[in-house]
Amino acid sequence: MKILVTGGAGYIGSFMVKTLLDRGDEVVVFDSLERGRKEAVDTRARLVEGDIKDRLALEKLFKEHKFDAIMHFAGFISVEESTKNPDLYYQNNVVGSKNLFEIGISVGNVNKIIFSSSAAVYGNPTKVPIPEDHPKNPTSEYGKNKLAVEEILKDLRNINPQISFTCLRYFNACGAALDGNSGEMHVPETHIIPLAIKAIMEGKEFSLFGTDYETIDGTCVRDYIHVLDLVEAHILVLKRISESNGGLYYNVGTGNGFSNKQILEEIEKVSNKKLNILEKPRRAGDSDELVADSTNIRWELGFDPKYSSLETIIKSAWEWHKKQN
Ligand SMILES: NC(=O)c1ccc[n+]([C@@H]2O[C@H](COP(=O)([O-])OP(=O)(O)OC[C@H]3O[C@@H](n4cnc5c(N)ncnc54)[C@H](O)[C@@H]3O)[C@@H](O)[C@H]2O)c1
Numbered sequence: 001m002k003i004l005v006t007g008g009a010g011y012i013g014s015f016m017v018k019t020l021l022d023r024g025d026e027v028v029v030f031d032s033l034e035r036g037r038k039e040a041v042d043t044r045a046r047l048v049e050g051d052i053k054d055r056l057a058l059e060k061l062f063k064e065h066k067f068d069a070i071m072h073f074a075g076f077i078s079v080e081e082s083t084k085n086p087d088l089y090y091q092n093n094v095v096g097s098k099n100l101f102e103i104g105i106s107v108g109n110v111n112k113i114i115f116s117s118s119a120a121v122y123g124n125p126t127k128v129p130i131p132e133d134h135p136k137n138p139t140s141e142y143g144k145n146k147l148a149v150e151e152i153l154k155d156l157r158n159i160n161p162q163i164s165f166t167c168l169r170y171f172n173a174c175g176a177a178l179d180g181n182s183g184e185m186h187v188p189e190t191h192i193i194p195l196a197i198k199a200i201m202e203g204k205e206f207s208l209f210g211t212d213y214e215t216i217d218g219t220c221v222r223d224y225i226h227v228l229d230l231v232e233a234h235i236l237v238l239k240r241i242s243e244s245n246g247g248l249y250y251n252v253g254t255g256n257g258f259s260n261k262q263i264l265e266e267i268e269k270v271s272n273k274k275l276n277i278l279e280k281p282r283r284a285g286d287s288d289e290l291v292a293d294s295t296n297i298r299w300e301l302g303f304d305p306k307y308s309s310l311e312t313i314i315k316s317a318w319e320w321h322k323k324q325n
Pocket residue numbers: 006007008009010011012013030031032033034035036037050051052053072073074075076077092096116117118119169170171172173174185186
């Protein structure tokens with residue numbers, strides 16, 4: 001197949017590109033490189049530097065290439081930044097996505113779209129593990145952006161039932177290639193694993209926000225999914241929407257939660273070093289526990305995460321960060 005991967009120079013997108021190429025697919029990456037890295041894009045893929053806010057660039061892209069499907073990873077991803085700058089996030093994540101879908105469908109005749117959504121669409125859960133039909137009450141602009149894009153896809157399919165889409169609601173993507181040659185690098189970095197690994201490597205303090213949550217050890221619990229498993233979920237979805245048409249929503253997580261303290265302890269174990277932890281008050285908006293009910297993707301698509309043990313996640317991330325120094 002010929003696949004367009006937007007955001008293919010970013011963390012998850014670059015893993016997707018490699019997996020598609022290894023399967024024999026043809027891949028075009030469309031990325032502004034604003035938050036991604038050219039070096040992360042596999043040299044077998046064609047890289048088109050462009051912004052999804054730029055309608056002319058998208059028209060040119062879809063006139064030049066005939067794609068079988070779009071995998072849409074491009075977007076800004078910081079919850080905190082989205083709260084400080086909602087317009088930047090709305091324009092980039094919502095308006096940009098709408099441009100991509102409209103032009104992809106009208107100019108490119110594409111009718112298969114896989115969208116990187118997020119657990120942030122749920123907001124504070126009233127039920128854990130969180131099923132896909134849980135109420136959607138996002139508490140951040142970022143979460144609202146993701147829900148708005150899901151709605152756009154639903155509207156587009158209502159207008160044209162030939163369009164198949166899947167919204168994959170990722171929980172916490174993490175980990176690196178097993179050989180440590182590629183991994184997570186965000187600017188700004190907000191994720192606990194890379195932040196704690198950097199702190200331990202540089203001998204700096206690590207701020208742990210909140211130790212009085214209603215969880216096993218008082219720290220927040222999250223569902224961590226290794227990036228290689230996450231990418232595999234996209235392959236299963238691609239197969240599914242190639243066989244039959246639909247508008248689908250799946251959580252992508254393991255269904256198991258790890259607390260912040262468990263993550264930090266595993267980092268200390270793998271690195272054989274002691275982390276200098278500074279306990280701080282809770283941050284506004286952090287929920288006690290966010291764990292996916294991933295029954296649907298397991299049963300309907302046969303999703304079976306292989307790399308999401310805490311040990312594999314931390315070991316692979318550690319190897320990647322070691323190579324960056
Ligand atoms: N990392 C996670 O834990 C997580 C969790 C849930 C959802 N997601 C979603 O998955 C997707 C990928 O996340 P990631 O962690 O790889 O992020 P990332 O920041 O590493 O990659 C995003 C890529 O999109 C590109 N981009 C951003 N805006 C663009 C635009 N307007 N036009 C073209 N390219 C643009 C960036 O340059 C970057 O290369 C995002 O949509 C994110 O919201 C990620």
